[in-house]
Amino acid sequence: MIDWLVDPLTHGFTVRALIEIALLGVTSGAIGCWVVLYRISYSAESLAHGMFPGLVGAALLGLPLMLGGATGIIIAGLLIAVVGRLSADAADTAIAVVVTSLFGLGVLLALSPDSPPGIQALLFGDPLGITEGQLLVTALLGATVLAALWFGHDRLLAVGFDGDAGRAGGPSPGLIQGLLLILVAVTVLVGVQGLGNLLVAAILVGPAAAARLLTDRMKPMILLSAGIAVLSGVAGLYLSFHGRVAAGAAIVACILLAYLSAAFLAAAKTRLVRPTRKETPDEPVTQLV
Amino acid sequence: MAEPAIAAAHMSLGYAGRAVLRGLEFQVPTGSRVGILGPNGGGKTTLFRALTGEIEPLSGHLEVNATTATVAQTDRSRLDYPVSALDVATMGSLARLPWWKRPGRAERRRAREALAEVGLAELADSTFGDLSGGQRQRVLIARALTADAELLLMDEPFTGLDTTNEQRLEELIDSLAVKGRTVMIATHEVEQAERWDLVLCLNGEQISFGDPAVAISKPVLEATYGGHIVEIPGQPELGVLPAHHHHHDEGHEGAGQ
Numbered sequence: 001m002i003d004w005l006v007d008p009l010t011h012g013f014t015v016r017a018l019i020e021i022a023l024l025g026v027t028s029g030a031i032g033c034w035v036v037l038y039r040i041s042y043s044a045e046s047l048a049h050g051m052f053p054g055l056v057g058a059a060l061l062g063l064p065l066m067l068g069g070a071t072g073i074i075i076a077g078l079l080i081a082v083v084g085r086l087s088a089d090a091a092d093t094a095i096a097v098v099v100t101s102l103f104g105l106g107v108l109l110a111l112s113p114d115s116p117p118g119i120q121a122l123l124f125g126d127p128l129g130i131t132e133g134q135l136l137v138t139a140l141l142g143a144t145v146l147a148a149l150w151f152g153h154d155r156l157l158a159v160g161f162d163g164d165a166g167r168a169g170g171p172s173p174g175l176i177q178g179l180l181l182i183l184v185a186v187t188v189l190v191g192v193q194g195l196g197n198l199l200v201a202a203i204l205v206g207p208a209a210a211a212r213l214l215t216d217r218m219k220p221m222i223l224l225s226a227g228i229a230v231l232s233g234v235a236g237l238y239l240s241f242h243g244r245v246a247a248g249a250a251i252v253a254c255i256l257l258a259y260l261s262a263a264f265l266a267a268a269k270t271r272l273v274r275p276t277r278k279e280t281p282d283e284p285v286t287q288l289v
Numbered sequence: 290m291a292e293p294a295i296a297a298a299h300m301s302l303g304y305a306g307r308a309v310l311r312g313l314e315f316q317v318p319t320g321s322r323v324g325i326l327g328p329n330g331g332g333k334t335t336l337f338r339a340l341t342g343e344i345e346p347l348s349g350h351l352e353v354n355a356t357t358a359t360v361a362q363t364d365r366s367r368l369d370y371p372v373s374a375l376d377v378a379t380m381g382s383l384a385r386l387p388w389w390k391r392p393g394r395a396e397r398r399r400a401r402e403a404l405a406e407v408g409l410a411e412l413a414d415s416t417f418g419d420l421s422g423g424q425r426q427r428v429l430i431a432r433a434l435t436a437d438a439e440l441l442l443m444d445e446p447f448t449g450l451d452t453t454n455e456q457r458l459e460e461l462i463d464s465l466a467v468k469g470r471t472v473m474i475a476t477h478e479v480e481q482a483e484r485w486d487l488v489l490c491l492n493g494e495q496i497s498f499g500d501p502a503v504a505i506s507k508p509v510l511e512a513t514y515g516g517h518i519v520e521i522p523g524q525p526e527l528g529v530l531p532a533h534h535h536h537h538d539e540g541h542e543g544a545g546q
Contacts, residue, residue: 037370037371151391153391154379154380154383154391154392155383155388157372157376157380158380158383160367160370161366161367161370161372161377161380162361162365162366162367212371215371216371216416216418217371217372217373217376217416218371218372218376221371
């Protein structure tokens with residue numbers, strides 16, 4: 001058992017992968033709570049897929065991946081914003097068209113004859129191939145995102161609660177939502193290094209959705225979500241190391257397992273604790289519990 | 290008399306240069322309860338937006354000598370949101386704090402006081418979504434109190450409340466006014482508006498304003514609701530027959546349902 005746990009730690013690449021996934025887990029677990037509460041999971045996934053041509057372009061030109069990813073995500077974000085605004089009635093359809101087109105463009109580039117090997121890592125991630133430089137980038141950007149979330153916590157909470165409705169000299173909802181989307185974009189950018197273009201949305205949404213099922217308060221939700229993300233990430237890496245399966249996929253499988261467990265726990269708790277909960281009775285439910 | 294909480298003169302309000310509410314001419318003394326009557330789309334929301342400073346008058350003059358907060362209808366807030374009553378009440382402090390400051394212990398203490406003021410001290414730590422409609426409404430009022438609002442704009446706060454909660458909310462409004470807060474309440478119940486200090490009847494323009502005993506009359510209500518006022522047998526209040534019968538759901542906008 002000890003060997004099972006210690007063995008991976010004797011290799012530099014697994015240690016780097018563990019650190020990377022822990023950093024990413026904390027960051028995306030925390031911001032994921034806002035993604036879930038603001039109901040922008042689809043936007044987050046769109047950003048991840050839409051940046052693909054940027055990543056492939058960088059790989060083809062031999063530029064740093066982060067540079068290509070950043071360019072790709074800015075272009076994707078702008079296109080999504082413009083198209084969403086042009087066709088307000090069918091914004092989700094328009095966004096889907098833009099995102100799949102961008103993704104298709106990326107695939108076209110990736111399948112070109114002069115594409116370097118390892119383009120697969122852009123899709124599914126390669127946590128075991130993380131360099132020290134990439135770790136540093138993850139740490140710096142992750143810390144920035146976390147600091148911004150800590151700083152803006154109360155304003156995010158207020159705007160998500162009822163936006164404009166309770167406003168009186170408080171924060172501007174548009175500004176807060178815009179800033180949140182930028183932070184999500186930064187997190188996606190960071191996460192793509194480890195989990196790839198297709199799987200990064202899982203660590204952004206899964207742990208937060210699981211945490212929401214287990215608590216009715218924001219701060220515990222953020223802590224739980226970060227904890228679930230880190231644990232799933234570490235468990236996935238061990239699974240990958242010992243079971244010789246793809247790391248990214250193993251991590252996503254662990255996140256899914258965590259979500260299902262949370263759903264099971266929540267269902268069991270509802271049955272045990274609140275056997276006769278009714279639809280908003282006029283006296284508080286809390287007094288019954 | 291001290292300076293009024295609100296003074297509107299020759300004011301018209303609207304969006305993109307098009308007026309939706311004309312001829313506003315009224316003064317509201319501090320500490321009064323003002324009922325606002327009018328059909329949906331009659332301009333109540335627009336007036337509230339002007340009072341919070343969200344929109345500027347198209348013409349005329351508006352003076353608001355009070356910090357203002359809106360108390361929205363509770364169905365606009367999210368019940369699936371992971372917050373306690375105290376969390377919601379604390380949000381009010383963001384209106385007072387500079388953007389770089391987070392609410393701390395002092396703000397939470399103020400929020401607890403506000404919850405006590407609306408009679409919810411014991412439920413401060415309950416999940417907002419688990420509270421009843423009447424309790425949620427009072428939490429939103431507590432949030433306005435935490436914002437130190439001197440003028441509270443309530444958007445149909447009685448919608449969906451049962452008689453007990455309705456009574457409790459009316460008492461709360463009375464006590465807020467006694468403490469010197471000005472309260473404007475959009476309502477559909479004429480009888481309720483008659484109990485407050487002032488009434489403002491709106492329907493695209495100011496129909497009447499003043500002491501309800503004088504300002505509410507059958508012609509005023511007809512002009513306000515654009516329908517025919519009828520006396521409902523066996524009921525003290527008046528009912529409104531909507532002018533457009535093809536709109537079936539318009540009936541519930543009428544007074545004295």
